[in-house]
Amino acid sequence: MFDLDKLIVEFDQGLRTLFAKAHSTRPAPDAGMPEAKLQAREKKMAAALMRVNHSGEVCAQALYRGQALTAGNAEVQKKLNQAAQEETEHLAWTARRVQDLGGHLSLLNPLWYGGSFALGVLAGKLGDQWNLGFLAETERQVEAHLHSHLGRLPQQDEKSRAIVAQMVVDETRHGEMATELGGAELPAPVKLAMKASAKVMTGTAYWV
Numbered sequence: 418m419f420d421l422d423k424l425i426v427e428f429d430q431g432l433r434t435l436f437a438k439a440h441s442t443r444p445a446p447d448a449g450m451p452e453a454k455l456q457a458r459e460k461k462m463a464a465a466l467m468r469v470n471h472s473g474e475v476c477a478q479a480l481y482r483g484q485a486l487t488a489g490n491a492e493v494q495k496k497l498n499q500a501a502q503e504e505t506e507h508l509a510w511t512a513r514r515v516q517d518l519g520g521h522l523s524l525l526n527p528l529w530y531g532g533s534f535a536l537g538v539l540a541g542k543l544g545d546q547w548n549l550g551f552l553a554e555t556e557r558q559v560e561a562h563l564h565s566h567l568g569r570l571p572q573q574d575e576k577s578r579a580i581v582a583q584m585v586v587d588e589t590r591h592g593e594m595a596t597e598l599g600g601a602e603l604p605a606p607v608k609l610a611m612k613a614s615a616k617v618m619t620g621t622a623y624w625v
Contacts, residue, residue, distance in 0.1 A: 423486060427482060427486060427534075430482060431479070431482075431530055431531075431534065434475060434478050434479070434505075434508065434530060435475070435526055435527055435530055438509075438512075439505050439506070439508035439509035439512060440505075440509055441505075441506040441509040441510060442506065443506055445509075445510050445513070445580070446510065446579040446580050446582065446583040447510075447514070447575070447576035447577070447579040447580055450575050450576045450579060451575075452517070452576065453571070453573040453574050453575060453576070454573070455571060455573065455574060459571045459574070460518055460519065461520075462569070462570075462571075463518050463570055463571060463574050463577050464515055464518035464519060464520025465520065465623045465624070466566050466569060466570060466577070466623070467511050467514045467515045467518065467520065467577055467580075468511075468515050468520055468521070468522060468523055468622055468623070469523075469566075469619050469622045469623050470507075470511045470563070470566065470580075470581065470584070471508065471511035471512055471515055471522055471523070471526075472522075472523045472525075472526055472529050472618060472619075472622040473559060473562070473618070473619070473622075474504050474507040474508045474511055475508065475523075475526045475529050475530050475533075476529050476530070476532075476533040476618065477501075477504045477507070477533070477555075477559070478501055478504045478505060478508065478530070478533075479529070479530040479531070479532075479533035479534040479537060480533045480534070480536060480537040480540075480552075480555065481497050481498070481500055481501035481504060481537065481552075482501055482534060482537060483533070483534040483535065483536065483537020483538040483539075483540070483541065484497050484537040484538075484540050484541045484548050484551075484552065485497035485498050485501065485537075485541070486537070486538060486541060487537075487538050487540075487541025487542050487548075488541045488545060488548055489541075489544065489545050490545050492598070493545050493548070493549065493598060496594055496598065497552075500591045500594070503587050503591070507584055507587070510580045510583075510584075511580065514576065514577055514580055517576075518577075523621075523622040523625055524625055525621060525622065525625055529618060529622070536551075540552075545598075545599065546599055546600065546601045547601055547603075548600075549595040549596070549598050549599055549600030549601070550595070550600040550601035550602060550603050551600075551603065552591070552592070552595040552600060553592045553595035553596045553600040554603050554607075554608055554611060555592075555611065556588045556589070556591045556592030556595065557592055558608075558611060558612060558615060559588045560585055560588050560589055560592065562615070562619065563581050563584055563585045563588065564585065566581055567581055567582065567585075
């Protein structure tokens with residue numbers, strides 16, 4: 418059974434993630450960069466890609482919160498909550514960039530949050546070794562996904578590219594942290610299932 422107070426805190430955090438404006442303690446990676454002149458189709462595509470990245474950060478925030486809630490080790494909980502804070506910064510950067518590009522955030526973000534939080538809770542229940550292994554594999558897949566976006570974003574859109582590049586750095590560090598703390602290598606079928614579910618989310622968030 419979960420402590421009622423903790424559940425209330427997590428519910429409040431979920432509402433803040435989904436409906437409140439996220440803030441960053443670090444300067445945005447694109448701060449001071451000029452806005453590029455993009456063609457209409459380029460701007461639309463960049464906004465869609467950044468919307469996908471924002472939804473990915475919604476998922477990451479929920480995942481970390483769920484994992485931290487059920488993690489058995491206090492140090493693991495601390496590291497997960499620290500990583501979640503950085504994901505909040507990513508939320509702020511991507512949300513603002515989507516808005517600057519004239520796009521909209523995914524209407525399905527509450528669904529992405531709820532599903533990811535449930536996965537995080539389950540991962541934590543399996544024990545810290547598998548919990549951290551799930552986190553490490555998630556970050557590896559996110560890193561690959563972000564690299565693919567760097568290949569798709571317009572070259573002249575330096576602002577979006579700067580944000581994604583910094584996200585790659587942060588996600589890589591999170592994955593390394595999980596491995597160093599003792600994360601186990603996940604079975605191949607689990608990795609494939611994670612890729613399949615991520616493909617559904619990214620494909621849907623690109624349009625909705």
